[in-house]
Amino acid sequence: VAAGRGFADGELALELEFSQALVASQAFDELLAVTGPKGEVVSGGWVLDESAKVVRFPYVQAGQGYTVRLRAGLAAADGSTLGKDLEQKIYTGPMEPAVAFASQGSVLPARERRGLPVVSVNVPEGDVEFLRVRDAEVANFFVNYQRGGRRSGWDLAENRWSKRKAITQLAESVYANRFVLGGGENERLLTYLPVQNIDELRPAGLYFAI
Numbered sequence: 001v002a003a004g005r006g007f008a009d010g011e012l013a014l015e016l017e018f019s020q021a022l023v024a025s026q027a028f029d030e031l032l033a034v035t036g037p038k039g040e041v042v043s044g045g046w047v048l049d050e051s052a053k054v055v056r057f058p059y060v061q062a063g064q065g066y067t068v069r070l071r072a073g074l075a076a077a078d079g080s081t082l083g084k085d086l087e088q089k090i091y092t093g094p095m096e097p098a099v100a101f102a103s104q105g106s107v108l109p110a111r112e113r114r115g116l117p118v119v120s121v122n123v124p125e126g127d128v129e130f131l132r133v134r135d136a137e138v139a140n141f142f143v144n145y146q147r148g149g150r151r152s153g154w155d156l157a158e159n160r161w162s163k164r165k166a167i168t169q170l171a172e173s174v175y176a177n178r179f180v181l182g183g184g185e186n187e188r189l190l191t192y193l194p195v196q197n198i199d200e201l202r203p204a205g206l207y208f209a210i
Contacts, residue, residue: 003068003088008047008058014066020076021052028055030070037064050132052077062095062186094184097122101209102190115192116209120181128193129176133206137170141206144170171208175200 006015014034028046034057036042046055060066070086102117120126133141144165175198183189197202 001070001086001088003090005090005092006054006056010058011058012060012062012092012095013056013058014060014068014092015054015056016070017054017114018076019053020078020080022048022055023075023077024048024052031059031074033069033071035067035069037066039067041048042066050060060092062092064092066090066092071129075166077139080200095102095121095188099123099126099181113196115194115196118191118193119188120183120191121188122186123181124183125178126181127176127178128209130174130195130198130207130209131167131171132174132203133171133208138206140165141170167208174207 001019002017004015016032028048032046032055033081034042034044042060044057044059046057048055057068057138066089068088068090070082070088072082072084074082099120100120102119116128118126118128179191179193181189181191183191201207
């Protein structure tokens with residue numbers, strides 16, 4: 001059994017990887033017990049992945065040591081079992097530094113008070129650049145970058161493998177700055193960037209930020 005930290009649906013998780021596929025119908029929460037750094041029982045649930053060889057216990061804390069006790073009756077698909085109780089120590093380690101916009105698209109009215117939402121972890125500051133789509137290129141912008149009502153992925157420069165126009169052909173940079181995000185160690189923080197105070201963003205138009 002290999003033990004370590006992993007991720008389940010983007011959340012930090014304890015992870016156990018087995019050499020054989022496990023019986024999916026067994027009660028993992030009874031066969032795998034998790035305790036925290038002070039020996040306290042940690043409530044939650046184990047999730048078996050599609051390979052049936054990896055189980056994950058999500059929603060744990062970063063920078064903490066956990067103990068997982070595996071019961072002897074844990075069964076593989078071929079009918080074999082562990083045969084004895086095992087104990088695995090897992091240290092989750094710090095969260096990877098990350099910063100991202102809190103949604104795939106935000107409509108920011110001119111009088112929006114909260115600003116542009118950004119989620120960050122272990123990133124004290126972030127550089128953000130705002131671009132304004134030229135009025136004559138607004139239609140081309142939506143033709144090139146909207147599919148099925150959603151916008152995902154951008155070409156900032158010419159890409160010979162892509163048929164769509166680069167953003168630099170449709171828009172121009174109007175403002176860039178470094179914003180203080182703050183937050184404690186391993187804290188997931190939501191910050192609203194005060195775009196309503198930026199003169200360069202006051203003219204009506206279509207903007208996006210990177």
